Amino acid sequence: xxxxxxxxxxxxxxxxxxxxxxxxxxxxxxxxxxxxxxxxxxxxxxxxxxxxxxxxxxxxxxxxxxxxxxxxxxxxxxxxxxxxxxxxxxxxxxxxxxxxxxxxxxxxxxxxxxxxxxxxxxxxxxxxxxxxxxxxxxxxxxxxxxxxxxxxxxxxxxxxxxxxxxxxxxxxxxxxxxxxxxxxxxxxxxxxxxxxxxxxxxxxxxxxxxxxxxxxxxxxxxxxxxxxxxxxxxxxxxxxxxxxxxxxxxxxxxxxxxxxxxxxxxxxxxxxxxxxxxxxxxxxxxxxxxxxxxxxxxxxxx
Amino acid sequence: xxxxxxxxxxxxxxxxxxxxxxxxxxxxxxxxxxxxxxxxxxxxxxxxxxxxxxxxxxxxxxxxxxxxxxxxxxxxxxxxxxxxxxxxxxxxxxxxxxxxxxxxxxxxxxxxxxxxxxxxxxxxxxxxxxxxxxxxxxxxxxxxxxxxxxxxxxxxxxxxxxxxxxxxxxxxxxxxxxxxxxxxxxxxxxxxxxxxxxxxxxxxxxxxxxxxxxxxxxxxxxxxxxxxxxxxxxxxxxxxxxxxxxxxxxxxxxxxxxxxxxxxxxxxxxxxxxxxxxxxxxxxxxxxxxxxxxxxxxxxxxxxxxxxxxxxxxxxxxxxx
Numbered sequence: 001x002x003x004x005x006x007x008x009x010x011x012x013x014x015x016x017x018x019x020x021x022x023x024x025x026x027x028x029x030x031x032x033x034x035x036x037x038x039x040x041x042x043x044x045x046x047x048x049x050x051x052x053x054x055x056x057x058x059x060x061x062x063x064x065x066x067x068x069x070x071x072x073x074x075x076x077x078x079x080x081x082x083x084x085x086x087x088x089x090x091x092x093x094x095x096x097x098x099x100x101x102x103x104x105x106x107x108x109x110x111x112x113x114x115x116x117x118x119x120x121x122x123x124x125x126x127x128x129x130x131x132x133x134x135x136x137x138x139x140x141x142x143x144x145x146x147x148x149x150x151x152x153x154x155x156x157x158x159x160x161x162x163x164x165x166x167x168x169x170x171x172x173x174x175x176x177x178x179x180x181x182x183x184x185x186x187x188x189x190x191x192x193x194x195x196x197x198x199x200x201x202x203x204x205x206x207x208x209x210x211x212x213x214x215x216x217x218x219x220x221x222x223x224x225x226x227x228x229x230x231x232x233x234x235x236x237x238x239x240x241x242x243x244x245x246x247x248x249x250x251x252x253x254x255x256x257x258x259x260x261x262x263x264x265x266x267x268x269x270x271x272x273x274x275x276x277x278x279x280x281x282x283x284x285x286x287x288x289x290x291x292x293x294x295x296x297x298x299x300x301x302x
Numbered sequence: 303x304x305x306x307x308x309x310x311x312x313x314x315x316x317x318x319x320x321x322x323x324x325x326x327x328x329x330x331x332x333x334x335x336x337x338x339x340x341x342x343x344x345x346x347x348x349x350x351x352x353x354x355x356x357x358x359x360x361x362x363x364x365x366x367x368x369x370x371x372x373x374x375x376x377x378x379x380x381x382x383x384x385x386x387x388x389x390x391x392x393x394x395x396x397x398x399x400x401x402x403x404x405x406x407x408x409x410x411x412x413x414x415x416x417x418x419x420x421x422x423x424x425x426x427x428x429x430x431x432x433x434x435x436x437x438x439x440x441x442x443x444x445x446x447x448x449x450x451x452x453x454x455x456x457x458x459x460x461x462x463x464x465x466x467x468x469x470x471x472x473x474x475x476x477x478x479x480x481x482x483x484x485x486x487x488x489x490x491x492x493x494x495x496x497x498x499x500x501x502x503x504x505x506x507x508x509x510x511x512x513x514x515x516x517x518x519x520x521x522x523x524x525x526x527x528x529x530x531x532x533x534x535x536x537x538x539x540x541x542x543x544x545x546x547x548x549x550x551x552x553x554x555x556x557x558x559x560x561x562x563x564x565x566x567x568x569x570x571x572x573x574x575x576x577x578x579x580x581x582x583x584x585x586x587x588x589x590x591x592x593x594x595x596x597x598x599x600x601x602x603x604x605x606x607x608x609x610x611x612x613x614x615x616x617x618x619x620x621x622x623x
Contacts, residue, residue, distance in 0.1 A: 141317060
């Protein structure tokens with residue numbers, strides 16, 4: 001099965017056909033990724049979701065997702081409301097579609113924030129070493145020992161009402177693992193000949209970091225970015241489920257579940273679908289992360 | 303070992319200092335404690351000034367932090383701005399409940415993950431291996447709170463609707479019944495299993511790959527070439543060594559477990575520390591929030607320390623370096 005690492009490394013090895021051609025690392029990676037079936041299916045599903053989010057207003061009027069309609073509250077799924085209505089008569093399908101806008105953009109952008117901070121911290125600590133390394137890594141350790149969700153909640157209370165700051169909060173608290181990986185890679189890469197050669201000819205630190213070292217440590221960064229999307233999606237949903245994240249009437253997959261618990265008895269469909277969307281999306285993201293890890297693993301370029 | 307331990311403890315002190323400062327700034331910035339009086343006219347402007355002065359809220363945040371730190375070092379965690387209860391008392395009231403929940407979940411995790419992960423490693427590519435790997439991959443993607451809702455829907459609501467025996471949907475004891483051990487177990491079953499799902503999934507994956515690493519190592523080949531049977535090799539060498547990295551995994555997992563417990567406590571109305579935190583988060587009740595974050599961070603660091611010591615005992619290679 002594709003999820004087991006060894007099986008994948010077998011079909012992930014470059015075939016003769018591939019090695020015979022000019023070795024374009026990027027194309028090789030793409031080709032390997034496309035051979036990872038779960039990843040391909042996941043990319044298609046995510047593509048559909050993103051398209052749905054972008055074209056939401058063409059699919060279904062926003063009014064149905066926002067405006068309370070007391071006369072049709074708690075209706076079971078039917079022909080007019082495919083997934084039923086919630087406790088104040090809003091169409092669940094419409095809310096899901098509009099929620100995907102918020103949930104997907106929050107999670108993608110938060111992952112990018114985390115990758116930027118993590119790479120910056122890891123690169124500076126690993127490249128300069130010494131006191132800078134010590135300072136940055138102690139700070140990273142400190143953040144890692146704090147139960148992050150607690151701080152996220154506190155910050156969501158201050159800034160959560162605004163989606164932009166919620167993105168910064170989630171991203172700003174999930175970069176630590178990546179910083180450590182990037183640092184470790186920098187520590188070993190800065191001792192290599194090609195970096196020393198670059199230093200010898202007088203390249204600036206900035207140039208060495210961005211043009212020589214980062215491209216060589218791209219694999220873990222890309223994988224971390226993918227998995228970061230899943231993490232951010234879960235965190236946003238969790239915080240919004242607690243009623244502290246994205247605020248109504250704006251729907252997000254998390255805050256759609258905020259009230260659902262009170263209606264588990266008479267209207268279980270309210271709770272069912274938003275979580276299902278979160279599950280499918282995170283699952284797809286993890287599959288893509290898995291596929292990318294196999295496709296980008298430099299050990300397989302031998 | 304003694305020198306190593308002292309060094310580790312000395313390293314932990316600046317870390318605790320850093321964490322407390324970091325969290326104090328964030329939490330103290332999270333809201334104006336005066337906002338609880340709102341626009342209320344029942345309190346005059348002079349009263350407001352007096353309250354602000356009394357708590358030192360007119361001072362810069364860094365000064366407030368040192369006030370907090372001074373009290374904390376004397377064992378005083380402050381009092382809640384709402385219930386006027388000492389924070390330490392509030393935390394100690396909730397601590398056992400959270401530990402019961404986390405402890406049960408942790409036990410379940412180990413009971414399921416260790417045999418599953420190791421069996422899958424020893425029988426790589428078997429049907430069982432594929433099945434457990436697949437399941438853990440899917441379980442890993444489940445949002446905890448939604449899984450909790452689904453579990454309540456199935457095991458509490460649906461069973462009750464069908465007239466079957468059902469599990470309670472939340473709380474720790476039934477208010478109408480006597481507090482008994484059986485009642486506790488009944489209430490504990492759903493939240494503890496839900497909390498265990500994610501970590502079980504990651505432990506299975508981790509144990510499987512660590513088991514595979516061990517199986518491919520030289521000393522296992524040596525053991526086989528000595529003529530040991532498969533069973534002996536597995537029980538005496540593979541399983542023991544494969545479980546060593548588990549210590550690291552558990553330590554890294556502990557902060558995550560507290561976060562998971564927070565969500566689970568919320569879903570199942572479990573009266574633990576996480577629920578206390580959420581209840582006071584929206585009110586800018588910073589002594590309580592600060593107390594909880596600080597207390598949990600100390601616990602995390604403490605468990606890290608314990609893990610390091612345990613590591614030294616079970617893996618002599620670490621002790622040398």
